[in-house]
Amino acid sequence: MRRIALTSVADVFTLPFDEVIDVRSPSEYAEDHLPGAINLPCLNDEERARVGTVYVQQSKFLARRMGAAMVARNVARGLETVLADKPADYRPLVYCWRGGQRSGSVALILGQIGWQVGVIEGGWKSWRRLVQTALYETPVAHRLVVLDGNTGTAKTAILTKVAEMGGQVLDLEGLARHRGSLFGLAPGDVQPTQKGFESALAVALARLDPTRPVLVEAESNRIGVLRLPPSLWSAMREAPRIEVAAPIDARARWLTRAYADVTADPAELHARIASLAPYQPRETIAAWHALADEGAFEPLAAALMTEHYDPRYAKTKLRQGTPAARVFASDTLDDAAIEDLARQIAAMLG
The missing domain is CATH 3.40.250.10 (Rhodanese-like domain)
Structure with missing residues (x-):
């Protein structure tokens, strides 16, 4: 032995x-x-x-x-x-x-x-x-670049494409098994424990080359119920930030595609909308429930973004103080557009 x-x-x-x-x-x-x-x-x-x-x-x-x-x-x-x-x-x-x-x-x-x-x-x-x-006593040595953008700008899909093109990425939402926000947990799925998440995160960081830039999606210091280690959160706040921009209709179409698993389950969808009641007037919540009942998922997504997510996202700590180093804009967020955005970002990372 x-x-x-x-x-x-x-x-x-x-x-x-x-x-x-x-x-x-x-x-x-x-x-x-x-x-x-x-x-x-x-x-x-x-x-x-x-x-x-x-x-x-x-x-x-x-x-x-x-x-x-x-x-x-x-x-x-x-x-x-x-x-x-x-x-x-x-x-x-x-x-x-x-x-x-x-x-x-x-x-x-x-x-x-x-x-x-x-x-x-x-x-x-x-x-x-x-x-x-590794996570709590050692400063993050990687050259992070934060991928920012309002809800619905397909950041996770772009991150995945950049990885396929050979870029280094740190997929925090993938490690946390959560897509961010109250709509982020896939129906029936559960997040890992905090310790399990930290093990996966430490391994992911150890696999990355610290001499090359690492693209990471903008997050708050929590993803669902999981907490980001302070050293990583601090490094993300200090890292250069790039932003994806798209019009509200394109973002609404993207969200309808990305969250089809939630909209396919009426009870689940209504439960997610109801969970926003502490943050919105009763009339607003009722209007969102009505859109869900009608199957008007793109108008619902647009309303959720303009009335809830965009205002809250604008106040995140990652956005305060410094403007984005570069903005990547697209009128659409179909597969071809996502491929093109990823190609531009991968080229910028080098």
């Missing part, structure tokens, strides 16, 4: 192992895990709670004996299913919460098969410390 000490977030890109196995409980894994890790819990949540209760209320010996039996059964199940087709030269890297008994027990069994097993020194806690150091 080989013990592996992680020294930076970027270490996960060069680990000499075939697979990373998180042996913690499903709830621990769901909260956060190393990028690409699979979950083969040696104790599930209910089993972990039972062992912990015996450990505290009866004896350490009984708890360890009970836990050992559970671990053996769960590892056997994993060997007969997920790991059943692994070859003789398989190299798994195992970790638990702090690199202790759980990962050690699993590694011992896997090692007896003949596999070259590694265990992460310090477990998930060591990974979490690296993420916190």
Whole structure:
């Protein structure tokens, strides 16, 4: 069994192992895990709670004996299913919460098969410390360029196209699984936890070349329920800002396309409109509900932008103090226009 000490977030890109196995409980894994890790819990949540209760209320010996039996059964199940087709030269890297008994027990069994097993020194806690150091204790070294523009200017689509053209981008909304604003969460989807978001963000930043500019979409310091680390938010506020501009009708058409998943569900659409009630007069909310009932989605999008989103967006901190370094204007936001805008921006980034 080989013990592996992680020294930076970027270490996960060069680990000499075939697979990373998180042996913690499903709830621990769901909260956060190393990028690409699979979950083969040696104790599930209910089993972990039972062992912990015996450990505290009866004896350490009984708890360890009970836990050992559970671990053996769960590892056997994993060997007969997920790991059943692994070859003789398989190299798994195992970790638990702090690199202790759980990962050690699993590694011992896997090692007896003949596999070259590694265990992460310090477990998930060591990974979490690296993420916190990268995001909260280290200034952002990347040359950020902020892509700004009113709601409906297809910024996310442009960001994606720039990436396809070879530009460096940081897709915060993609990492947060949220399209911004109260309409941003896709129906039925959930955002990652704060810790999970931070792990994904730290990995995304570590993959970027700090000598090349990085395009990032203008955001507030929150995306849905998730918070941006202060160092990144500060770097975004200080970064040069470029802006996409388009007329309201083009933006309304774009939003109708982009949020078709929301408009396809009348109950969901009305719930999103109702959530704006604390910010708008009752008559305005009623008018928006009426447009939704009529299926007048482009007029609804235009009303939402002119009466709610544009005035609020104009007050964001990223917009105050300095004008945009450059404005990219388009009369339409169809696929060809988005391609052209992305090409211009990619050329500017170099």
